[in-house]
Amino acid sequence: MPRVNEEYFEKKRKEIIAAAYRVCVRKPITSVVMNDIIAETGFSHGVIYKYYKDLDEVLRDLVISINSQNKIDEKLDKILAKADKKKWENVIREIGEMLADYLIEVGRDVLKISLYSDMLAMSEPERVSKIAGELGSENQSPLLYFVKAMAVYLKKVIKEEGLKPVKSVEEIIQFIIVNYHGIQTGYVLSFCMDAEQIKGKYNPKEMFSIMSESVILLMKGRK
Numbered sequence: 001m002p003r004v005n006e007e008y009f010e011k012k013r014k015e016i017i018a019a020a021y022r023v024c025v026r027k028p029i030t031s032v033v034m035n036d037i038i039a040e041t042g043f044s045h046g047v048i049y050k051y052y053k054d055l056d057e058v059l060r061d062l063v064i065s066i067n068s069q070n071k072i073d074e075k076l077d078k079i080l081a082k083a084d085k086k087k088w089e090n091v092i093r094e095i096g097e098m099l100a101d102y103l104i105e106v107g108r109d110v111l112k113i114s115l116y117s118d119m120l121a122m123s124e125p126e127r128v129s130k131i132a133g134e135l136g137s138e139n140q141s142p143l144l145y146f147v148k149a150m151a152v153y154l155k156k157v158i159k160e161e162g163l164k165p166v167k168s169v170e171e172i173i174q175f176i177i178v179n180y181h182g183i184q185t186g187y188v189l190s191f192c193m194d195a196e197q198i199k200g201k202y203n204p205k206e207m208f209s210i211m212s213e214s215v216i217l218l219m220k221g222r223k
Contacts, residue, residue, distance in 0.1 A: 013051050013061065016041055020062045025109045029059065029116040030123055060131050064139045066113065070106050072142040076149055088157045089216050095150075096212030100205040103184060111188045118181075143180070147173055157219065164221040172218050176211065183207040 019040035023032055034055045038048050052058050075098050083091045103111070121128040132140075154169045165172065183204055190202030 009051070012047075016043075016048065016051060016058060017061050017065050020058050021065075021109075021113070024062065024113045024116060029113070029120045034058075056127065056131050060134050062113075063117075063131070064135060066110055067135075067139055067142060070102075070110065070142055071145075072102055073145050075102060076146060080149065080153055083153065088161060088219075091153075092216050092219070093209070093212045096208040096215075097205070099180060100208040103180075103187060103204050103208075108188055108191055111184055115185060115188055143177065147177065150176070154219065163219055165219050166221045167218050172215060175218065176215060179207075179211045179214075183211070 016037065020032075020037050023036045023040050027036070032055070034048070037055070037058055038045055041048065052061075076095070079091065079094050079098060086094075117128070151169055151173055154172060157163065158165060158169070167175070186202050186207070187204050
């Protein structure tokens with residue numbers, strides 16, 4: 001295929017994905033249909049189906065686009081590369097701060113789509129598993145890299161410091177991920193709800209600080 005055609009093809013696909021992004025910010029993915037994407041682009045049905053055979057292919061590329069723009073690898077690697085020069089407790093706190101900054105940098109629109117994706121996974125797990133299976137390892141959720149790297153680091157700390165955690169590393173990682181998703185949900189909802197005592201007042205940095213201190217206590221365990 002001539003280069004000009006490749007560039008044109010890629011440009012059209014990006015326009016379709018950008019339209020899908022706008023639609024998925026406005027309404028839950030569970031209620032999005034292909035006609036929503038078509039209406040948002042202003043293209044004809046024929047043009048859209050030239051590039052994508054169905055909605056799930058669009059959603060797959062939307063996930064790939066979002067994940068590629070919101071990597072956590074380098075941020076975490078930068079902290080862990082200097083971990084040996086710091087107290088492990090401070091490294092955990094620094095990682096918590098990084099997660100808070102990451103959450104804020106990603107932005108509420110992307111986080112809303114993430115929450116909507118969770119809703120889709122609950123209502124149509126087989127469909128979501130199929131989409132996830134087509135992503136490829138390099139396009140998986142940034143949190144998967146976080147889980148693997150953190151597991152290695154925590155096991156290293158436990159061995160070197162002679163710690164006796166009250167929970168296994170796997171359980172501590174699960175605790176972190178559950179807290180991450182909970183903080184993410186609270187952060188998004190705080191901007192969606194009109195209640196004066198809630199709207200815009202949720203502080204991810206405080207929440208992740210509490211999570212970090214909890215992880216430290218779980219790691220220290222009993223003397």
